[in-house]
Amino acid sequence: MKKIVLLLFVITARPAPAQQPDKTLWYNQPAQYFEEALVLGNGTQGATVFGGVGTDKIYLNDATLWSGEPVQANMNPDAYKNIPAIRAALQREDYKEADQLNRMLQGKFSESFAPLGTLFIKTGHGAASQKYYRQLSLTDATSLVRYTVGGITYTREYFVSKPDQLMVIRLRSSQRRALSFSLTFNSLLRNQVTVANNILMARGTAPVRSEPSYRGDLPNAVVFDPARGTRFTTLAKIKQTDGRLVTTDSTLGIQGGTEALIFVSMATSFNGFDKDPATQGLPDTQLATDRLNNAFAKSYAQLKQTHVADYQRLFSRVSLSLGKSTAPSLPTDERLKRYAEGKEDTDLEALYFNFGRYLLISSSRTPSVPANLQGIWNPYIRPPWSSNYTTNINVEENYWPAENTNLAEMHQPLLTFIGQLAKTGAITARTFYGAKGWSVAHNSDIWAMSNPVGDFGKGDPMWANWNMGGAWLSTHLWEHFAFGQDKTYLRQQAYPLMKGAAQFCLSWLVDDKNGNLITSPSTSPENQFLAPDGYKGATLYGSTADLAMIRECLTQTALAAKTLNVDAPFRDSLDRALARLYPYQIGAAGNLQEWYHDWKDVDPRHRHQSHLFGLYPGHQIRPDRTPDLARACRKTLEIKGDETTGWSKGWRINLWARLWDGNHAYKMYRELLHYVLPDGVKTSYARGGGTYPNLFDAHPPFQIDGNFGGTAAVAEMLLQSDEEGVRLLPALPDAWASGAVRGFRARGGYELAMTWAGGQLKTVTISSRMGGQTTLMSQGKTTVVSLKAGQSLIINW
Structure with a gap:
């Protein structure tokens, strides 16, 4: 018994996790709104974690769960016959008629990215707590919630694994047998929830049609058909070390435990853009079951180790330092507010860059299914702009940071x-x-x-x-x-x-x-x-x-x-x-x-x-x-000005960087990080682009392309390349007088690292996977470099 008491003392007294100010988002309160919640994802399955005390809410998404079915591309077969008339109107400079005739070249609206559902973890204690702490670690793609109620410390850890294709949540209490909770699930989609064999199962279908939200309150804006549409299955199962497993016909939980794991497995019947998901779909229930069974046989340590190794293989390729910061250690929302006052925080600027890379890893690992307007995180059945792929800038901007x-x-x-x-x-x-x-x-x-x-x-x-x-x-x-x-x-x-x-x-x-x-x-x-x-x-x-x-x-x-x-x-x-x-x-x-x-x-x-x-x-x-x-x-x-929406600001920062104006690019980068309250909070001041408390881009509303545009812009300020060569620090702002970067890529098959101080480039390391010759250019100096395949070269500039 003495050993148990000692162990409990160590757990209770454990200090807060080490925080890397450029790789950690953290808060002193649960999320109340979507734009405060922390997001996890394995590139296909997404989770939005609110971290509540009495009840934790987790929005679930799957990148392949959309309304609709394969498109009939031949929907307006004679549209092209109107083109001669449009061209004739334009030759007459009759733009009004051209506008009217151009409407003849139109078809259907796109379908919408669908919300899978919400998992609730209802605890056995109230919502009041002390020492509350919530974080997202970009180092290992895990989230943590910890708080104390009645002298007992409760901890929850979350991650969504790519290797094991499911979400894992570990719950612990500092006092033996003080952990009690139940799981429930609901969805805006047509679904049925059952509990059998100690597994909570939700099965349902996405709408066969979901009209864009900007079309307003149309009749039958969302249409379900039991014989059509993409099916989904969500399974939840608990593995406990002690305590009693309790179930009802729609809930699953633990009474009197000390530690437990929740496994959440998701799958859909989507089988390709040209396959009917109802009649030619994948076996979603079998897929979800297989993933659940495979993961359930493993320990938490095994699951987390493979998840972290897979993620870090990608994330750790790049490191960025923008100089030593004197900013105090504050929760992320407070850091944003302080930064909006014009205060220095180069670690926050690096954090935003790192968060963009984290989001791309977390939302874009599904073959032939790119990250959409909201990545893979969406709670709405008619999301803003259908959360679709908008090709006149937005889906392209999502991928600007992918290569460099x-x-x-x-x-x-x-x-x-x-x-x-x-x-x-x-x-x-x-x-x-x-x-x-x-x-x-x-x-x-x-x-x-x-x-x-x-x-x-x-x-x-x-x-x-x-x-x-x-x-x-x-x-x-x-x-x-x-x-x-x-x-x-x-x-x-x-x-x-x-x-x-x-x-x-x-x-x-x-x-x-x-x-x-x-x-x-x-x-x-x-x-x-x-x-x-x-x-x-x-x-x-x-x-x-x-x-x-x-x-x-x-x-x-x-x-x-x-x-x-x-x-x-x-x-x-x-x-x-x-x-x-x-x-x-x-x-x-x-x-x-x-x-x-x-x-x-x-x-x-x-x-x-x-x-x-x-x-x-x-x-x-x-x-x-x-x-x-x-x-x-x-x-x-200059005519357009700097005040614009989130994604547009991200684009303009890149444009200023290409003009080699680092200080103007930096000014707009700061504006991109302007603190914006969640959409659910009514405000009386003008709303513009900026950043929500959870670092999501505020278009507003949330659009992920601004995050990716901002991340790409940081790289563009520090390195630009084309077939002629590589420009180092082409748009370095005065605020980043000293710094270092490792892992950036340049066109021609090169990878580079740099250090700089006093606004001057100091060292460059360049490597080539394929071999070749390029020209390095920086601040008036030019160096021609020839490398063999796999060779690296260090240059003191």
């Missing part, structure tokens, strides 16, 4: 998804545009929907009719090669898809009155122009954004063909088209024109800056190579 921050494997779900889009997109290209190749409009979903949305004419062309998603997405295929230099991948996977996207571009281009190639009809994502007669329109010809994306697509496709030494005649056709593209235009205000003509924007501070694509993420504009265009981009950003 050394998470190339996380890029694969998007890259393989592009292959699926090419299949439906070939039908879209033919039936909506009368074009060759494949194309994607501005929304997609897990079913690889590629058509323009708008419900067959009800959508405004300013957002419904953009069709350059294929051209933009194809650039990700080349970027993956540029960083990895895998010619087998380029030959077998990337180039055929790039060629199809380029074929669409070639067949969609038409001559303007001066013999230049332009697009017609055209839009600039979600923006409107002010025509000379005062008409506020969206449909025009030759938008700068279209041509910038086409220029990037054709250039990279020609490079790919040259690299592989294939398709010489096709490569020549690409070069001829590139030479004839309508060039960039600088407006009277010194800005880069967004429209073919020097028109004003209806909203000069509009959140989209798609016409700056050639500066970032493209490679067509650079201060030293195209100084006039770079100055025009700067003027455009």
Whole structure:
């Protein structure tokens, strides 16, 4: 008995876990709102943990659980027949008629990412507690909750394992047999909960249709059909060291225990974008059962060890220090508030960067199912913007940090998804545009929907009719090669898809009155122009954004063909088209024109800056190579101003970094971390982009792309690369005068580490997996480096 008392004393008196200020989120109270909760994920299954005392609430998600079923891509077979009339209206400069006719090139809306359900852990004590502590460790992708009630300390640890494909929760009490709890489950989806053989089972189906929330209170906005839709199964089972297992027909729990493990296993019937999940689906119940049984046979130590090893293999590739911080140790929400006052906290700035990499690892490990607008964390049956794949910026921004921050494997779900889009997109290209190749409009979903949305004419062309998603997405295929230099991948996977996207571009281009190639009809994502007669329109010809994306697509496709030494005649056709593209235009205000003509924007501070694509993420504009265009981009950003939504701010930071203006990029990075209260809290002040208490990006509401854009921007400020070479510290702000980074990747197949002090680069370590020659450039100095495969070189700069 004395040994037990001594052991209990040690457990009770144990200090708080060691906190790394750049790798730990922590709080002194449970989460009340979604934007305060901590998220876990294994790339497929997601958990949002609130950490409550009397009741803990955990939202559960699965990346493959969406409304709908395979899309019928041939939904508007005669749409393309309207294009001659639209082009004729544009030739007459009748933009009002062009807008009306453009509505004929519309189809269905996308489906929605669905919430799987909520697991509740109801404790045997009240909600009042002392010494409450809640954290998320980015070092090992685990969450912890600890508090004291009546002199007894209760601890819960959570993680979602990729190797074992399920969630594990360990509950402990500092006093023997003081642990009691019960599990319940509910869902917004059609489901049935049962308990049998000491397993809580929830089975249900996603809707066959879920209308976008922005369409308002439509009749039958959410439609269930018992014979259709994606099935899901969730299983929960408890392994206890002592205590009594208690069950009802819908609950499962423990009475009088000291330690217990909860295993939560999830699976769906999704079997691919083109398979009916009801009739051709995977056996979700069997999958969930097998995962549960396999994990249940292992110890907690085994499960955690394999989880941590798998995660750290990815996360620990990169380390970042932005200099020594003097900021006090505060809970994360208090750190954000203090930072918003202008105080220094370089560890918080590094924490946000690290959190972005954590989110990508946690949300993007499902083949052909990319991270969506909310990653994999969504509690709503009609989530904001359907929590879908928005291809006019958002899904691409999700993957900006994949290559340069050394998470190339996380890029694969998007890259393989592009292959699926090419299949439906070939039908879209033919039936909506009368074009060759494949194309994607501005929304997609897990079913690889590629058509323009708008419900067959009800959508405004300013957002419904953009069709350059294929051209933009194809650039990700080349970027993956540029960083990895895998010619087998380029030959077998990337180039055929790039060629199809380029074929669409070639067949969609038409001559303007001066013999230049332009697009017609055209839009600039979600923006409107002010025509000379005062008409506020969206449909025009030759938008700068279209041509910038086409220029990037054709250039990279020609490079790919040259690299592989294939398709010489096709490569020549690409070069001829590139030479004839309508060039960039600088407006009277010194800005880069967004429209073919020097028109004003209806909203000069509009959140989209798609016409700056050639500066970032493209490679067509650079201060030293195209100084006039770079100055025009700067003027455009100055006109737009810095106040904008979360994802847009993330993009603008990257744009300022590409202009080599580190201090302006840093100013906006600080603004990206502006503290924003949860959406459930009513506020009287103006809301803008920023960061919620749990470090989620506030669009608002939550959109994960701002997190990823901010993470990519930090890397872009410190390292930029292209086929010509690598620029080190190209946009280093004064605030980061000293620092170090390890593990960043550069195009050409290189990996680098750097140290700097006093604003000056000190050391560089460069390695090459494939071997090659590149040029390192920093602060006026240039060094040519030649490396053999696997060789590293240390340079004192």
